[in-house]
Amino acid sequence: MTPDRLTETPLWDPARHADRRPRLLARNAITRAVRDWFSRRDFVEVETAGLQVSPGNEAHLHAFATEALGADGAARTLYLHTSPEFACKKLLAAGETALFSLGKVWRNRERGPLHHPEFTMLEWYRARAPYEQLMQDCADLVALAAETAGTRRFHWRGVEADPFVAPERLTVAEAFDRHAGVDLMRTITASGETDRDTLAGEARRVGERVADDDTWADIFSKLIVARVEPRLGVGRATILYEYPTAEAALARRTEHDPRVAERFELYACGVELANAFGELTDPAEQRGRFELEMDEKARVHGERYPLDEDLLAALAHMPPAAGAALGLDRLALLATGGTHVEDVLWSPVPQ
Numbered sequence: 436m437t438p439d440r441l442t443e444t445p446l447w448d449p450a451r452h453a454d455r456r457p458r459l460l461a462r463n464a465i466t467r468a469v470r471d472w473f474s475r476r477d478f479v480e481v482e483t484a485g486l487q488v489s490p491g492n493e494a495h496l497h498a499f500a501t502e503a504l505g506a507d508g509a510a511r512t513l514y515l516h517t518s519p520e521f522a523c524k525k526l527l528a529a530g531e532t533a534l535f536s537l538g539k540v541w542r543n544r545e546r547g548p549l550h551h552p553e554f555t556m557l558e559w560y561r562a563r564a565p566y567e568q569l570m571q572d573c574a575d576l577v578a579l580a581a582e583t584a585g586t587r588r589f590h591w592r593g594v595e596a597d598p599f600v601a602p603e604r605l606t607v608a609e610a611f612d613r614h615a616g617v618d619l620m621r622t623i624t625a626s627g628e629t630d631r632d633t634l635a636g637e638a639r640r641v642g643e644r645v646a647d648d649d650t651w652a653d654i655f656s657k658l659i660v661a662r663v664e665p666r667l668g669v670g671r672a673t674i675l676y677e678y679p680t681a682e683a684a685l686a687r688r689t690e691h692d693p694r695v696a697e698r699f700e701l702y703a704c705g706v707e708l709a710n711a712f713g714e715l716t717d718p719a720e721q722r723g724r725f726e727l728e729m730d731e732k733a734r735v736h737g738e739r740y741p742l743d744e745d746l747l748a749a750l751a752h753m754p755p756a757a758g759a760a761l762g763l764d765r766l767a768l769l770a771t772g773g774t775h776v777e778d779v780l781w782s783p784v785p786q
Contacts, residue, residue, distance in 0.1 A: 597670065652682065
């Protein structure tokens with residue numbers, strides 16, 4: 436949160452609340468419309484437990500840990516989930532075929548105009564559906580939010596996008612070439628292994644600073660954040676798809692190229708709104724990818740989270756599926772013309 440927001444009139448002040456209330460009511464309307472959208476398509480809404488054995492196993496996601504005491508007083512570490520993903524996949528293994536969750540998730544070390552430590556995530560899954568179906572779902576939900584809020588254009592920091600126009604579809608390789616001037620695929624071997632030194636050379640060539648201890652993933656992140664993301668979703672939404680397999684720990688590889696995976700992200704006005712996968716269901720491969728992610732987390736952040744063995748067991752019984760996670764707060768923010776994510780939160784976490 437910026438210093439000026441720390442000194443603002445408190446949220447409970449009646450005058451300030453009156454200023455905020457129209458956006459908050461619009462958020463409520465968007466939430467109702469989203470639930471209705473899924474209900475009309477025969478999705479089942481599920482409520483998953485916020486406390487989990489593992490909060491997720493991605494290297495740069497940070498969780499809130501807590502201590503659960505049993506009846507005998509014995510302590511056990513549990514985590515507030517960073518996504519309902521693991522629980523939803525277990526429900527797919529149990530036999531659900533079309534489900535969605537709309538609820539709170541928690542991510543530590545995150546606070547700013549587009550980040551909040553507690554936020555609302557919309558997550559949905561379609562069994563036996565191609566992940567391209569979720570691209571259309573995302574386009575429909577963006578238009579639905581705009582229509583519900585009564586806006587024709589999304590705005591964010593001087594950038595506009597028409598929420599009613601079909602999103603542009605751009606592969607990650609195409610985006611790196613167009614916006615960063617980098618041949619990304621030249622840095623990935625035919626089997627999907629990454630070449631750090633080649634990507635470092637590409638990054639330096641286009642003027643990006645590279646540290647001696649930066650990994651391929653570090654350099655990829657620097658390039659995409661600085662040179663690609665700000666140029667996505669301009670004029671209309673962008674679907675950025677076919678991420679390198681090394682950047683898609685939970686997604687299956689594409690059939691036509693093992694270097695890339697069935698992962699896409701949705702952007703509008705340079706703001707990331709959603710992240711989706713053709714889901715990986717091979718338990719052994721998933722375990723290996725989780726372990727690599729936790730090794731990286733230990734290297735960079737000095738900690739690691741346990742693996743959810745129950746999830747890995749369930750994957751063997753889970754049908755082929757596609758799943759997506761969308762930040763409802765960000766969607767409401769763009770649909771209502773706010774300037775900070777807390778403009779659309781009824782009760783932000785105290786600073």
